[in-house]
Amino acid sequence: MRVNPGGQRALSRNGGGDVLIVGQDVRETDLLTTTLELAGYTVAGTAGTGFEGVERVVRRRFDLVIWDAMLPDLKDIARGRRIAAEDLPPLLYLITCDYLHSLLPVLGRGREDYVIKPLRTNEVLARVQVLLRERNTAAGSGEVGGYGDLVLSDADCQAWRGARPLGLTPAEYRLLRHLMANAERVLSKEQISRYVWGEFRANEAIEKLVSRLRHKVDQGEPTLIHTRRGFGYWLGHSRG
Numbered sequence: 001m002r003v004n005p006g007g008q009r010a011l012s013r014n015g016g017g018d019v020l021i022v023g024q025d026v027r028e029t030d031l032l033t034t035t036l037e038l039a040g041y042t043v044a045g046t047a048g049t050g051f052e053g054v055e056r057v058v059r060r061r062f063d064l065v066i067w068d069a070m071l072p073d074l075k076d077i078a079r080g081r082r083i084a085a086e087d088l089p090p091l092l093y094l095i096t097c098d099y100l101h102s103l104l105p106v107l108g109r110g111r112e113d114y115v116i117k118p119l120r121t122n123e124v125l126a127r128v129q130v131l132l133r134e135r136n137t138a139a140g141s142g143e144v145g146g147y148g149d150l151v152l153s154d155a156d157c158q159a160w161r162g163a164r165p166l167g168l169t170p171a172e173y174r175l176l177r178h179l180m181a182n183a184e185r186v187l188s189k190e191q192i193s194r195y196v197w198g199e200f201r202a203n204e205a206i207e208k209l210v211s212r213l214r215h216k217v218d219q220g221e222p223t224l225i226h227t228r229r230g231f232g233y234w235l236g237h238s239r240g
Contacts, residue, residue: 017063017132018044022053023094024071028119032066035121041128049073062089064132066124069095069114090131094119147183147235150217150224152176166216171196175213179225179235188232 019041023029033043044062047053050073057065093114113127146152149162157173159166168176178195179187189206196209210233214225226234 018042018061019128020045020047020053020056020062020065020089022047022050022065022071023068024048025068028068028094031119031121032124035124036128039125057089064090064092064128066092066094066128069093070099092124092127092131147180148222148224148237150176150180152180161217161219164219168213168216171209172213172216175209176217176235179233182235184234184236186228186231186234192233 019036021029021032021043023032023046029046033046036043045056047056050067050071053065053067056062088111090111091113093112094117095114096117111131113131115123115127150159152159152173154177157168157170159168159173159176166172166176174196175192178192189203190200192210193200193206210225210227217225222237224235224237226236226238228234
C-alpha cells in the first residue's frame with residue numbers, strides 16, 4: 001500500500017486497502033488473491049490457521065480480513081479472546097450452507113458478512129466493496145451518526161442526548177455504539193458482550209452495564225433503550 005507525504009495510507013482505486021486472507025485451502029486463497037488484486041485491492045498477507053491469522057491481526061492493522069469459517073479453531077477466534085472488539089477490522093467469512101447456522105450467532109457487529117462456498121468471485125467482490133465502503137465512511141466522518149436526539153462522535157468518543165453530554169465510560173460508549181448501529185434490532189447478551197469486551201462475560205456484568213447506560217441516556221422521554229426478556233436489548237422508539 002502506498003503512503004502519501006502526509007503520512008496517511010492511500011487506498012486502492014476501489015476504496016479498499018490492506019486485505020488479510022486466512023484459510024487452509026491454497027487454491028481458494030490463490031483464487032481470492034488473484035481476484036482481489038485484479039480488482040485493485042492489496043492482499044497484504046495470508047495465513048493458514050486461525051491462530052496465525054490472529055497473530056497477524058495483533059501485530060498490524062488490516063483494512064479487511066477474509067476468514068475461512070471452516071477452520072478448526074474458528075470458535076476461539078470468534079470469541080475474540082485475543083483481540084479487543086474495537087480493534088478488529090471488518091470480517092468476511094467463507095462458509096458452506098451446512099455450517100451457516102453455526103456462524104450466524106457470531107455475526108452482529110455490523111462490520112461482518114459472509115459468502116457461501118463454492119465461491120463466486122463477483123459476490124466476494126461485492127461483499128468486500130460494501131464492508132470497506134462502510135469502514136471508510138465511518139473513518140472519514142469520525143461520527144457514527146444519530147438516532148432521534150441521540151448523537152455519537154467516534155472522533156472523540158463523546159455522546160449527547162440533545163444538548164446534554166452523556167459522559168460515557170469506554171464500555172458504555174461501545175455498548176451504545178453497538179445498539180445504535182443495530183437500531184430497532186434485538187441484540188443478545190452474548191453479541192453485546194463479545195462486542196464490548198471481546199469475550200463472553202456473566203449476565204450480571206452485562207445487566208449492570210446496560211443499567212448504567214440507561215441511567216445516562218434515558219433520563220427523560222422518550223425512552224430509547226429497551227429489554228426484550230429472554231432475548232436481549234434493543235435501541236429505538238417504543239413499539240407499544
